[in-house]
Amino acid sequence: MTSEVFSYESLVHAVAGAAGSMTAMTVFFPLDTARLRLQVDENRKAKSTPAILADIVKEEGLLAPYRGWFPVICSLCCSNFVYFYCFHWMKASWLKGRQSTPSIDLIVGIAAGVINVLLTTPLWVVNTRLKLQGSKFRNADIRPTNYSGILDAFEQIICKEGVGALWNGTFPSLLLVLNPAIQFMIYEGLKRQLRRGAHRELSSLEVFIIGAVAKAVATAATYPLQTIQSILRFGQFNTPKEKSKLLSSLKTIKGLLVNRARKHGVLGLFKGLEAKLLQTVLTAALMFLLYEKIASCTFKVMGLGSPHYKKH
Template identity: 50%
Template sequence: MVRLRMISKLAVVDKEMVASRLGGLLTYSNFVHAVSGATGSVIAMAVFYPLETVRTRLQVHVGRQAKHTPEEALDIVKNEGISSLYQGLFPVLVTLCCSNFVYFYTYNGLKQTLLEEGSKPGPVKDLLMAFVSGVINVVITNPLWVVNTRIKIQGLKCGTEKNQKASVPRYKGIIDGLYKIKSQEGLSALWNGTAASVILASNPSIQFMVYETIKRYFQQFFKSKELSGFLYFIIGAISKMVATIATYPLQILQSRFRAGAKKSENTKISQSLLDIIRLE
C-alpha cells in the first residue's frame, strides 16, 4: 500500500510538472516576443525589399547578363520599371509575419519549457532550440514561401541553361498561387525546397548562437545585463553576417527549388551544388 501511494504521488507530481512545462508554451510573454519579432522583420523587409527582389533574381535567373546587385537592379528598373523592384511586396510581408511569429513563439516557448529553473542558457542549448524552431517553421510555412518566390520572379525563366523551364506563370496573390501550384504541379510542389530549408534552419541557429555568445561576452565585459541599442545593432549585424556567409550556397538551392527550377528534389543537394559550380 505504501508503495502504491508513493507511485500515485509521483504520478501526480509528474503530471503537474508536465502541465507546468506545457503551460510555458501558452503564455503572454511568448506572444509578445512573437509579435515583436514578426513586427521587426516586417519593417526591415519593407525597407530593404528591393534588395530582396534583386537577390532572388540573381539566385534563380540563370540566363541573366548582370552578375552583381547594382547591375541587376539597374536592369530590372530599365527593362521592367521601378515598380518591379516591389513586385510581390504585400504577399512577402504577410508570409514573413506568419513565419517569424511561428519561429519566435516556438523558440521562446521551448526556452521557457525546457530550461529548468535556475539553469543558465548556453550556446549548445541556444543552437538546439533555434534549430528545432526553424524546422517547425519550415514545415508550417514552406508553401507560403514557394508562392512568394514564384510571385517575385514572374515572367522569368528558371533552371539550368541546358534545361530551362518556361516562364513562371502569373499569380494574383498567395491564395491564387497556392491553388494553381497544387492544381498544376501537385500538392508536394508546395513543399519544394523543404530539404534545403530544413538544413537552412541552421542559419537562424547559427545566428542565435553567435548573437547570444557575443551578447553574453559584452554583458560580462561591461558588467551589466542591459546594453545600448547601438551594441545590440552591432551584435545583430555580426551574427547575421556570419550565418549568411555560412549558409548562402544552400539559399541559392532553396530559391531554385521553390521557383520550380527542378521538378523534384530527388537530386542530392550535394550534386545540385556541384552542378551549379560546374555549369555556372
C-alpha cells in the same frame, strides 16, 4: 509546461520579432529582389547590386524591385512569429530561470527552425513564384507563370503540380535551419558577453552590430544551400525519378549543386552573395534592433519588469 507554451512572454517575443522583421524587410526589400534574381536566373551576369537593380528598373519598371512584397511580408510575418514564439517557449521550458549556453541556444534554434519550416514552407514557395512572376529572365528555358494572387497561386500549384509541390525545397530548408540557429547562437552569445553578468539593456548600436555580425556569419556559411532552396521553390527543375522521396531530394540537391558548379565554377554557388549579405545583414540588424526595443517597451508598459525579459 502548458503555461510555458501559452505564456504571455513568448507571445510578446513573437509579435516583436514579427513586427521587427516585417519593417526591416520592407526597408531593404529591393536588395532581396536582386539576390533572388541572381540565384534563379543562371544566365544573368553577376554585377554589383546597384547595377542589377538598375537593370531591373530599366527593363521592368520603377516598382519592379518591390514585386511580390505583400506575399513575402505575409510569409515573413508568419515565419518569424512561429520561430520567435517556439524559440523563447522552448528555451524558457529548458532553462527554467538558469543561465543559457551557446549549445542550448543552437539546439533550441534548430528545433524552432524545424517547426517553422514544416509549417511555413508553402507560404515561401508561393511568395517565391509571385516575386519572380513577370520578371524578364536571361534564361529562355524558364516558363512564365500567371498567378493573380496568393490564393490563386496556391490553387494553381495544387491543381497542376500536386499538394506536395507546396513543400518544394523542404529538405534544404530543414538543412538551412542551421542558418537562424547559428544566427541566434551568435547573437545570444554576444549579448551575454557584452553584459558580462550585469543586467543592463544594450545600446541600439550594440544590438545593431551584433545582429549584423550574427547574420553575416550564418549567411556566408549556408549560402549555397539557400541558392538551391530558391531554385527548388521556383519549381522549374528536373526531378530524379526515385521511389524514395528522401533519396530523390538528395539527388536533386546534389545535381543542382554539381550542375551550377560545372557551369559557373565553385564561385557560381555563391552567385548573388553580395546582394544577399547586403540585404540580410542590414535587415537582420534592423530587425533585432526593433525586436529588442518593441519587446522591452511592451514588458515595461505591461508591468512585467526587465528581469522577465533579460533572463532569456
